[in-house]
Amino acid sequence: MNNIKKVELKCLKLNNQGQGIALYGKKEIVVPNFLPKEVGIVEVDSQREVTKGRLYRLLKQSPIRSNNNCDVYQKCGSCQILHMNYQEQIKFKKEFVEESFKREKIKVAIKEIIPSDVIKGYRNKMQVAYKLKDNKIVYGFYEEDSHRVIPLEKCFVQSDKQNEICKTIANIMKELKIAPYNEDKRSGVIRFALIREAFKTNQILVTIVTNGEMFPGRNEFVKRLKNKCSYISTIIQNYNSRKTSIILGDQERVLYGKGYIEDVLCGLTFRLSSKTFYQVNPVQAEKLYLKALEYADFNINDTIIDAYCGVGTIGMIASKNVKKVIGVENNKTSVKCAIDNAYLNQIKNITFVNKDATEFLLNLAKDNVKIDGVIMDPPRSGSTVSFLNSLKELTPQKVVYISCNPETLARDVKVLLDKYEITKTAITDMFVGSYHIETIVLLTRKNNQ
Ligand SMILES: C[S@@+](CC[C@H](N)C(=O)[O-])C[C@H]1O[C@@H](n2cnc3c(N)ncnc32)[C@H](O)[C@@H]1O
Known part of the structure; x- marks a missing residue:
């Protein structure tokens, strides 16, 4: 028996993954590929509790809709907002980041936006x-x-x-x-x-x-x-x-x-194996790293930590402007690549530690080691409260937090705000067509700390 019912619905807004939200009866349901103010025929499965619908036909189209030639994007789920024109994609991402901070009661207005110059074929x-x-x-x-x-x-x-x-x-x-x-x-x-x-x-x-x-x-x-x-x-x-x-x-x-x-x-050579983490959009990765280091504005006498360092990219790029870099990463293969990379590029003031970043920072805080700056680039799940508390004990002058998940970023930044203030923010679009966004936040130690 066919349980699929076709209903006419209007899209009210977008959720944080760029999917449309429409009212079905009194209930909000998710309709992917549906844009605010659009009207369409939506299919729902009437035999189940309806939480999601499928856009069957558009009756009224939004001016921000952009036609693309991909016939699988609606199913594959990788490019969730490919149907928005690029300007609107960026606007959506900026608002998503600001909203994530707002939910944590932190007021942030993203000042710098670094869009992607390449829209197609950007993934490596x-x-x-x-x-x-x-x-x-x-x-x-x-x-x-x-x-x-x-x-x-x-x-x-x-x-x-x-x-x-x-x-x-x-x-x-x-x-x-x-x-x-x-x-x-x-x-x-x-x-x-x-x-x-x-x-x-x-x-x-x-x-x-x-x-x-x-x-x-x-x-x-x-x-x-x-x-x-x-x-x-x-x-x-x-x-x-x-x-x-x-x-x-x-x-x-x-x-x-x-x-x-x-x-x-950024002028350095990086060796990559099948298992190492490496940014998927290298053109934007360069812009991201350079912006993060511009924000950090490290001093030549600084000792800095590159936490969650992967194959050591950011730390190595920073190494020429500081006295010493310590990279920490829990993936053994990445650390091996990082060591090879430092050797390959003749960088002598960087060392890598194959450890859990939290454990590493807890030890540094216990030993009262002097650290001037920290760059942290954790996975989507973000960092840990213990890591953040150790960071506050170490009290480096500057922390640059790079994140691919605004929600965990805002959650983590909140933990630091008694000792740090947000001084600069930027977003870099690494993933055109998807709702994902890379955010950079510069946190500077408060004067009284
Ligand atoms: C978003 S990537 C950043 C890598 C690097 N900064 C870059 O730009 O290429 C996050 C990295 O954190 C590492 N990682 C995840 N959990 C970790 C942990 N608990 N301790 C240390 N490293 C971790 C992952 O293996 C990955 O290399």
């Missing part, structure tokens, strides 16, 4: 799943909150080369009869492909994630992939036979090339 990392669908090998991203693959031809935020590699892999699988992974039966060979491209050096790393070590036809697969996409620098096989939504397994082997690539950011 692409990861797709391979599946069998109607007896055909398909690849693509997962539909939002599911493991259903949405078959993809081309993704506009990825580069042409990345798109071509994904397609070539599917074709070679077909030619060599290599089965994609079947999640229910836990059978098949290829699960995912992860592509990393260094735009400045034109190097490309391809990681093929297989269901365990077995990879029948491996040599022929590599030969054909190299031949068809001769611009690939290195190919890795990563083994992941676990029943998990985590893409990469622990073990890997190099099938071709060096097993890593190098990119150049």
